[in-house]
Each structure stands twice: as structure tokens, then as C-alpha cells.
Amino acid sequence: MPYSLPSFLVVSSLLFCLGMYTVLTRRNAIGILMGIELVLNGAGLNFVAFSRFLEPSQTTSLLSGQVFTLFIIAIAAAEVAVALAIVLSLYSRMKTIDVDEFKKLHG
Amino acid sequence: MKDIIFNVFLLLTVIPCFWVALSSNIVHAAFSLLITLFGVAGLYVLLGADFIGVVQVIVYIGGILILIIFGVMMTQRGKLLPLSIQLPGKLFAAVLTGVMLVALILTSTKSLWPVAFVLGEPQPTSAAIGDLLLGKYLIPFEVASVLLLVALVGAVLIVRRSVGGE
Numbered sequence: 635m636p637y638s639l640p641s642f643l644v645v646s647s648l649l650f651c652l653g654m655y656t657v658l659t660r661r662n663a664i665g666i667l668m669g670i671e672l673v674l675n676g677a678g679l680n681f682v683a684f685s686r687f688l689e690p691s692q693t694t695s696l697l698s699g700q701v702f703t704l705f706i707i708a709i710a711a712a713e714v715a716v717a718l719a720i721v722l723s724l725y726s727r728m729k730t731i732d733v734d735e736f737k738k739l740h741g
Numbered sequence: 742m743k744d745i746i747f748n749v750f751l752l753l754t755v756i757p758c759f760w761v762a763l764s765s766n767i768v769h770a771a772f773s774l775l776i777t778l779f780g781v782a783g784l785y786v787l788l789g790a791d792f793i794g795v796v797q798v799i800v801y802i803g804g805i806l807i808l809i810i811f812g813v814m815m816t817q818r819g820k821l822l823p824l825s826i827q828l829p830g831k832l833f834a835a836v837l838t839g840v841m842l843v844a845l846i847l848t849s850t851k852s853l854w855p856v857a858f859v860l861g862e863p864q865p866t867s868a869a870i871g872d873l874l875l876g877k878y879l880i881p882f883e884v885a886s887v888l889l890l891v892a893l894v895g896a897v898l899i900v901r902r903s904v905g906g907e
Contacts, residue, residue: 638856645755647846653762655834664812665824668774671801671809675801682790686788688857700790700866701873701878703793704793705881712891714808722815
């Protein structure tokens with residue numbers, strides 16, 4: 635594929651859709667977390683690709699896209715830390731991380 | 742030349758990504774995720790975002806992925822259950838994501854994006870990003886730092902109460 639904006643958008647769509655498929659089909663809680671990482675990476679790649687290729691304008695700096703990718707990375711770090719803490723505490727209580735088993739949690 | 746490097750990083754990103762989604766071994770999936778994240782870092786650098794590429798390597802590969810691999814290793818004992826759901830649900834998920842993928846690819850290739858005619862040479866970005874973070878985006882920056890602190894304390898509390906506090 636050529637080095638152009640649509641190619642990068644296709645790559646990030648692939649990352650997003652495979653991440654979504656992972657989230658939908660995994661029963662392992664950590665597998666679901668990996669899917670979320672893929673989705674977030676697709677979004678970040680989109681931001682950076684647009685900040686590289688779009689026409690610069692007077693009002694906004696093109697680097698804004700890269701700043702938003704930085705925020706995405708920070709939020710991903712926070713999310714993984716909390717999610718793994720929850721997974722480990724559930725594991726120590728229920729001896730499994732299969733999300734189907736967590737149905738017992740309601741009520 | 743640029744096209745060749747782009748295609749190398751593209752394959753490095755996309756092929757392990759399929760393995761993350763389809764592998765039946767969670768450890769293989771975790772290590773494939775490592776290669777995917779590295780490929781994305783290469784794409785960032787190729788897009789002229791040197792600072793984001795380095796941050797991606799440090800935070801994702803050095804931090805998040807290590808956490809995930811530790812999580813995988815600490816939860817491997819006990820009964821072995823299948824990693825994915827059964828066939829009807831899988832088919833439904835495949836159709837749903839397939840439709841979405843086709844729609845996204847059509848949108849991204851058929852749209853007329855206001856692309857710059859002449860791409861400028863990539864400039865060093867760290868100084869400009871620092872100016873933006875402490876100028877225009879100061880409030881989101883502070884909120885993100887508070888969020889990280891809260892997540893840190895929250896993660897420690899959740900694990901302590903369940904593992905050590907009995």
C-alpha cells in the first residue's frame with residue numbers, strides 16, 4: 635500500500651475491528667483487556683495519521699492530534715492498572731478469570 | 742523507499758494482530774500483542790511523531806504489556822477453560838465486525854479528505870507538544886495526572902483488600 639492517509643486509516647480500521655472481535659469473543663478477562671488495547675491503538679493511530687496529512691490551518695496546530703494520542707496512552711495505562719487489579723482480586727476470590735463464571739456477581 | 746518501510750511496519754502490525762484475536766493460547770496472544778504494539782510505534786515514527794513513538798514503546802511495551810503478561814502468568818493455575826466463546830456467538834461477532842470493517846474501509850478510501858498537497862518534512866515535535874500540554878491543553882493535562890494518581894491508589898487498594906486483608 636502507498637504511504638498515504640487512506641492506507642493508515644485502513645490499518646487503524648483493521649486494528650479497531652480485530653480488537654472489537656477480540657472483546658466480543660474472548661471468555662478470558664485478560665484476553666478482553668488485550669482487545670481493548672487494540673481498539674485504543676487504532677484510535678491513536680487515526681489521530682496521528684490525520685495530524686500528519688491534513689491541510690494545516692491558521693487556527694489550530696496540527697500537533698493537537700498527537701497530544702490527544704498522548705492522552706489516550708495515559709488513559710490506557712490507568713485503565714489497565716485498575717482492570718488488572720479487579721481481575722486479580724476476582725481471581726483470588728473465585729479461582730478463575732472466565733467472564734461467564736462472573737454471572738454469579740449479580741444480586 | 743518510504744512505501745517499503747511503511748509496508749514492513751504494516752505487516753508487523755496487522756499479522757500479529759490477527760493472532761491476538763484468534764489464538765487459542767493466551768500467552769501467544771500476549772506476545773503477539775507485543776509485536777503489534779511495536780509495529781504501531783514504528784508507524785508513529787513513520788508519521789513524523791517521534792515523541793509519541795517513544796512514549797508508545799515506553800508506556801505500552803515497557804509498562805502495560807508487562808502488566809498483562811504478569812496478569813496472565815498469575816492467573817494460569819486452576820481449571821483450564823476454553824479461551825473463546827462457542828461457534829454461534831463467534832459467527833455473530835465475525836459478521837458484526839466484518840460489516841463494520843467494510844464500512845470503515847469504504848469510508849476511509851472513498852472520502853475526499855482535505856489532504857495537504859505538499860507534505861512538509863517532519864520536524865522535531867517534543868518542544869511543540871510540551872508547549873501545547875502546558876498551554877492550550879493545560880486542564881486536560883492536569884485532569885489526566887489526577888486520573889493516573891487515582892488509578893494508582895485505587896489499584897493498590899483493590900488488590901490489598903482482597904489478597905492481603907483477610
